[in-house]
Amino acid sequence: MSVSLPPSSATGPAVKAPSSQEYDETAPFPHDSPKPVRSRGERLSVAVTGAIVVVPFLALGVGGPLLWGSLIHSADVLLALGLYTVTGLGVTVGFHRGLTHGGYTAVRPVRIALAVAGSMSFQGDAIGWVATHRRHHAFTDRPGDPHSPYRYGTHLRGQLRGLAHSHIGWLFRNDPTPAARYAPDLLADRDIRTVTRAFPVLCVLTLALPFAAGWAIGGTWERAATALLWAGLVRITLLHHVTWSVNSLCHLIGERPFRTRRHDRATNLWPLALLSFGESWxxxxHADPTSARHGVDRGQIDPSAAVIRLLERLGWVRDVHWPTPDRIAARRT
Known part of the structure; x- marks a missing residue:
């Protein structure tokens, strides 16, 4: 999974990387070529990225101590759980398994609704998110991957630095992913372009909804503020870190029962399965990217696949790429 923050670049040079034969899987990635001085638009992008990443933490740091104590209510928890589920599934079912990998085909209203829900996760606009994740698959764990934990080598210092890079540091690099190369299908999709343009409004909406709900339920500014804190800022922060952990931890620790391409070191990490809605399988x-189900072995809970199954039974999605026993067996190590 990826997080790609606005604005997405529809144009720009193609991302190039050395061939796999030039990378030995232990050395740091070749030094990036010197980057040009950031333009005003690029500086603005970094500022927006920083705000999206940092502001929830600052708000928690300031508001948490003031509101802590009796100022958390059952309604705040329920709102947080509801919005975490809706926006999280918007990312996993909508952005990831649907728009990025084409694991199913959704009817138009569902496709739009999932893209809106994913955008409300505060993880970036739909086209930018998809382009970045497709690039990650094209160059997984080798030069060209925007957020590989192996960028700085496999020695201890390099791995620690790479962990920080893959978790959050990559968001601040001057390394745009050209949507024209990685997501031309979405650039040609009027509905997804509209949802992408609406990303700033949807970011406001994802905070306004818990604030308004808290006010409606409790009738006071205090209840509105606690709902905003827990169902807005805490929910966004938690979902961010779960997504970033799939980028970082799920390429460093865990099990690898299936074969992946050369250099690709994606793992299964069961402790994140429920929080990530099955993405941590x-x-x-990475062994079968278009599969609509990621948790295929006994006991591997995959809520995203369950939602896709429900949508299929309702007739709202079709052409679902369900894994077959033969397909799974062929990919085992």
């Missing part, structure tokens, strides 16, 4: 996903 990352090894199978």
């Amino acid at each position: 990352h090894n199978l996903h």
Whole structure:
């Protein structure tokens, strides 16, 4: 999984990387070529990225101590759980398994609704998110991957630095992913272009909804503020870090029961399975990216696949790429 923050670049030079034969899987990635001085638009992009990443933490740091104590209510928890589920599934079912990998085909209203829900996760606009994730698959764990934890080598210092890079540091690099190369299908999709343009409004909406709900339920500014804190800022922060952990931890620790391409070190990490809605069964996903189900072995809970199954039974999605026993067996190590 990826997080790609606005604005997405529809144009720009193609991302180039050395061939796999030039990378030995242990050395740091070749030094990036010197980057040009950031333009005003690029500086603005970095500022927006920083705001989206940092502001929830600052708000928690300031508001948490003031509101802590009796100022958390059952309604705040329920709102947080509801919005975490809706926006999280918007990312996993909508952005990832649907728009990025084409694991199914959704009817138009569902496709739009999932793209809106994913945008409300505060993880970036739909086209930018998809382009970045497709680039990650094109160059997984080798030069060209925007957020590989192996960028700085496999020695201890390099791995620690790479962990920080893959978790959050990559968001601040001057390394745009050209949507024209990686997501031309979405650039040609009027509905997804509209949702992408609406990303700033949807970011406001994802905070306004818990604030308004808290006010409606409790009738006071205090209840509105606690709902904003827990169902807005805390929910966004938690979902961010779960997504970033799939980028980082799920390429460093865990099990690898399935074969992936050369250099690709995606793993399964069970402790994140429920919080990530099944995305942390990352090894199978990289072994078979278009599969609508990632958790294929006994006991591997995959809520995203369950939602896709429900949508299929309702007739709202079709052409679902369900894994077959023969397909799974062929990819086992």
